[in-house]
Amino acid sequence: MKDFISHVIAVLYRNLIWSYRSPFRLLDVTLWPxxxxxMLSVFLSVxxxxxxxxxxxxxxxxGWRAIFFVGFETTVMVLEEHWHDALxxxxxxxxxxxxxxxxxxxxxxxxxxxxxIMFLAVGYLAFGIELADFATFxxxxxxxxxxxxxxxxxxxxxxxxxxxxxxxxxxxxxPEVIGVASGPYYNIADVFxxxxxxxxxxxxxxxxxxxxxxxxxxTQPDYFMLVITSMVWLCLAIVLNRTLYDFGRxxxxxxxxx
Amino acid sequence: MNSIVSVRxxxxxxxxxxxxxxxxxxxxxxxxxxxxxxxxxxxxAGKTTLISVLCGFLIPDSGKAKMFGMDCTNEGCTIHKRMxxxxxxxxxxxxFSCEELLKFYCMLYNLDNTEQxxxxxxxxxxxxxxxxxxxxxxxxGLGRRFLISKALLNDPEVLLLDEPTVGxxxxxxxxxxxxxxxxxxxxxxxxxxxxxxKEAEELCDRIALIRGGKIIATGTVNELKDKCFPYExxxxxxxxxxxxxxxxxxxxxxxxxxxSEGRIKIFLKSEKDVAAIxxxxxxxxxxxxxxxxxxxxxxxxxxxxxxxxx
Numbered sequence: 228m229k230d231f232i233s234h235v236i237a238v239l240y241r242n243l244i245w246s247y248r249s250p251f252r253l254l255d256v257t258l259w260p261x262x263x264x265x266m267l268s269v270f271l272s273v274x275x276x277x278x279x280x281x282x283x284x285x286x287x288x289x290g291w292r293a294i295f296f297v298g299f300e301t302t303v304m305v306l307e308e309h310w311h312d313a314l315x316x317x318x319x320x321x322x323x324x325x326x327x328x329x330x331x332x333x334x335x336x337x338x339x340x341x342x343x344i345m346f347l348a349v350g351y352l353a354f355g356i357e358l359a360d361f362a363t364f365x366x367x368x369x370x371x372x373x374x375x376x377x378x379x380x381x382x383x384x385x386x387x388x389x390x391x392x393x394x395x396x397x398x399x400x401x402p403e404v405i406g407v408a409s410g411p412y413y414n415i416a417d418v419f420x421x422x423x424x425x426x427x428x429x430x431x432x433x434x435x436x437x438x439x440x441x442x443x444x445x446t447q448p449d450y451f452m453l454v455i456t457s458m459v460w461l462c463l464a465i466v467l468n469r470t471l472y473d474f475g476r477x478x479x480x481x482x483x484x485x
Numbered sequence: 486m487n488s489i490v491s492v493r494x495x496x497x498x499x500x501x502x503x504x505x506x507x508x509x510x511x512x513x514x515x516x517x518x519x520x521x522x523x524x525x526x527x528x529x530a531g532k533t534t535l536i537s538v539l540c541g542f543l544i545p546d547s548g549k550a551k552m553f554g555m556d557c558t559n560e561g562c563t564i565h566k567r568m569x570x571x572x573x574x575x576x577x578x579x580x581f582s583c584e585e586l587l588k589f590y591c592m593l594y595n596l597d598n599t600e601q602x603x604x605x606x607x608x609x610x611x612x613x614x615x616x617x618x619x620x621x622x623x624x625x626g627l628g629r630r631f632l633i634s635k636a637l638l639n640d641p642e643v644l645l646l647d648e649p650t651v652g653x654x655x656x657x658x659x660x661x662x663x664x665x666x667x668x669x670x671x672x673x674x675x676x677x678x679x680x681x682x683k684e685a686e687e688l689c690d691r692i693a694l695i696r697g698g699k700i701i702a703t704g705t706v707n708e709l710k711d712k713c714f715p716y717e718x719x720x721x722x723x724x725x726x727x728x729x730x731x732x733x734x735x736x737x738x739x740x741x742x743x744x745s746e747g748r749i750k751i752f753l754k755s756e757k758d759v760a761a762i763x764x765x766x767x768x769x770x771x772x773x774x775x776x777x778x779x780x781x782x783x784x785x786x787x788x789x790x791x792x793x794x795x
Contacts (some may be wrong), residue, residue, distance in 0.1 A: 230595045237592030241581075248580040311621070312576025316635060319540050320593035321565040476558075477544045479499060484533050484542065484572050484647060 229345060234322040238330020239337075240455070242304060246250025246334070255296070260342045264288050264349060272354065280412075282362050283443045284365055285350040287344045287411035290439055291403075293368050293376040297335030298402040301328045303377025305386050306395050314482045324472050328383050332376045339372060360442045367438040374431045377464035378402055386469035408431040414446060430459040489643060489674045490516035490539065495548035497534055497698075508534040509545065509699040516676060523670050523689030523724075524678040525787065528762040531698040533572075536647050539676070540570055552643060566594065569641035569719045571632045573651030581632060583607065584616050586640060592623050594639040606634040609664055625652040633661065643674045650681060660686060682783040702790050706783055713786050716740055716752040718779035719758055723749065724772030732769050740761060750779070 246252040267284045304327065307313040317327075331353055350356035358364055386394040409432035410416070413468040416424050427433045434453035475481040497509040509531045516522040524532050537543040538550050541561030552564045578586065584603060591599045607613045609763050610630040622629040636644060646665075650658040665675060665688050681684050685692055686706050693703040700729070702709055723729055726749040733739050735749060738758035743750040753762060757764040759778070766773065 233592050233595040237589055239593060241578075243590045244585060245578075245580050308578060311578045311783065312574070313578045315540065315570070315572065316575060316590075316632070317563055317593070318542060319568075319570045321562045321595070322593050323562050342664065473544065476542060479497075479534075479537070480542050482542050484537050484540070484574075 228293065228322065231326060231362060235327040235330040235333060237322070238304060238327060239333050242300065242331065242334035243337070246338070248479055256338050256341050256345075260288070260292050261345065261349070263292075264346055268350075268354065268426045278354070278356065279443050281410050282350060282356040282358065283344050283440065283445070285354075286439055286442070287436065288359060289339075289346045290368060290371045290436060291344050291411050292408040293335075293371040294378070295402040296338040297332050297375030298379040298382070299375075299398050300331040300335035300338065301376055302331065302382040302386060302394065304331050304396045305383060306391050306398070308440040309386075309391050313366070315484050318482055324383065324468065328376070328380050328468075331381045332372075332379065335375060335379075336372055339368070343368065358442070363438060363442050363448075367435045370431055370435040370438070370453055370457050374405075374435065374460060375402060377431075377460040378405065378454075380464040380468045381471075384471030384475075387472045388478065388483045389480075405432055406431065409436050410440075411436050412440070414440075428452070429456055429459075431460055487518050488515035488705075489518045490522075490552060491549075491551045491677065492535070492539075493549045493551075495535070495538060495545045495550055497538065497543065497545045503697060506700045509538070511548070512698070512700055513548075513697075514616040514693050514700060514703055516541065516674055518674055519669070519672045520690045521665065521675045521677060521688050523692035524676065524695060525680070525682070525685055525692055526695035527680075527791065530695045532696075533647060534678075536572075536645055536678065537571070537697075539645060566639070566641040568645065569636040569639055570647070571636040571643040571649060572647035573629055573649050574647070575632050577623075577628055577631065577689070579619075579621045581619065581621070582617050583620050583634075586631075587672075589772065590635055590638050596639060602638055602640075606637040609637055610634045611672060612661065625655055626654055629653055630657060630661075633664070641673065643676070644668065646675060646677045646696045648678055648680065650679070650684060656683075682787055694787065696791055706786075709790070710780075710783075710786055713789050716754065717749045717756050719753065719759065719762065720777045720779045721749050721751065721766070722747060722774040722776075723784060724774070726771070729769060729771040729773075731767060732765070732771070736762075736765075747774075 264285055267288060268281055271281050271284060285380065305314065308317055347358065382394055382398045409427060409430050415427050415433060419427065431453060434456060437446040438448045439447040448474055486536065492512055495512045498505045498507050512535060526532050526715050534543065538545050539552065539557050541557050544558050546648065553567060587603045588599060591602060594603055604613065606707050607616060610633050610687060612630055612634055620628055623631060633649060650661055662684065668675060677688060678794060691703065691705050693700050721729065725745065726744045726747065729749050730742050730744050733742060738753050738761060739751060740754055741752040751762065753759060779786050
């Protein structure tokens with residue numbers, strides 16, 4: 228257990244230094260999310276939207292960021308180290324793939340916390356918004372991060388097999404697409420055809436966003452489906468990661484020495 | 486001495502241009518505790534593939550690689566605590582100082598006395614004064630030295646060095662060889678892949694020559710020389726080589742004679758015959774200037790084996 232904690236903290240230590248010193252990664256938790264939340268909230272305030280809808284936008288975008296941060300961070304360290312030809316040095320240490328992914332996910336959790344605080348502060352200071360049911364929001368946020376980890380863990384496994392540049396693109400794109408398709412601030416039944424809605428209902432992100440929307444009386448939460456879909460996704464992610472990782476080791480695509 | 490690394494019938498094929506290519510073909514060898522084992526071969530021979538199998542990055546098609554009696558494929562995390570690895574072609578992550586990166590690795594190995602370990606490993610490669618510098622900005626030689634520091638952090642029982650002196654200047658390469666000597670004295674088991682035959686001869690207790698994914702010879706340098714060059718060779722400089730050749734021709738101890746301008750090479754069956762032949766030629770009037778025994782170099786051994794095998 229001591230080894231496990233030390234390994235996860237090692238990854239967190241590395242990622243925090245990297246995030247702080249890499250201008251691109253620093254913008255991830257500063258300018259980009261602020262730009263995103265202002266783009267949506269300023270538009271709503273200009274068209275005199277209901278303040279509760281403005282609050283929904285702010286917390287939903289925070290949830291959307293949670294999927295992205297945890298999913299992306301779970302995968303990205305392996306890709307960055309690969310591009311610096313340093314991946315073999317990390318993989319030859321006693322850290323396991325799961326510990327590498329968990330360390331990355333923990334970095335994503337810290338980034339999410341930073342951005343949520345920033346969003347809530349912006350909401351309060353710029354628009355006078357206060358969140359009525361913070362506990363429900365935190366539960367939804369937890370499940371969104373768990374879904375992000377599931378995505379990220381599958382992408383981590385894909386990085387062991389496929390071209391790492393493509394996996395990097397996917398790790399940016401997929402969480403964003405899944406986040407926005409899961410109805411962060413709208414009802415999916417109002418936008419998508421029934422067949423698509425059936426598919427989206429198998430996503431834990433859809434049920435987590437429903438939980439957020441339920442704070443504003445827009446949808447009814449379905450805790451049972453939220454937990455079940457989250458568990459199914461997590462189990463699938465573990466199986467897929469293991470299979471892909473070992474396949475990569477068999478094909479010689481996990482990493483190259485020299 | 487016990488085997489600390491055991492490789493048994495490892496085979497691995499890859500697909501290249503739609504054709505299967507055998508990178509490793511039933512490779513077997515053992516490395517004993519405290520031994521420096523050299524793996525020599527040309528580019529594409531399979532040295533790095535073998536290192537990848539031992540590190541657990543690559544699952545072989547068949548065969549077993551074991552370290553400390555554990556399976557390299559399935560028990561990597563336990564094995565990795567007690568070993569380390571560095572390659573002459575490795576890279577270094579951006580944004581970190583030497584100290585920060587080594588601290589990160591200390592955490593990965595869950596090591597105590599972090600500060601002391603970092604200092605010792607940097608001292609071992611004369612990088613202590615660069616502690617706060619970013620190794621990603623180093624020259625390739627300094628970078629190599631930093632990666633060797635990293636490989637020493639956990640005081641490994643087994644150290645895999647993949648062409649470690651590539652890119653090092655003469656002084657750094659000499660220092661690294663001294664370091665390998667010190668590690669050997671300490672009892673560290675080392676697997677060294679290199680193209681540098683002098684380095685292999687100087688450092689390795691045993692070597693394996695690998696070509697086309699197959700080990701074509703294993704043994705100490707002297708054992709391999711004896712197998713490849715079974716004759717004792719006398720190199721004689723003299724004014725009348727033809728006369729000396731005539732004298733020695735047909736003698737039971739003499740296998741072959743090579744004559745050239747002012748020089749004659751005599752190939753004897755064994756070392757025991759040297760005294761008798763020396764006595765014989767000393768009485769001959771052939772104007773002898775000097776007599777030397779010829780030690781075959783690893784270079785000629787390597788060339789011979791790479792051409793024909795053992």
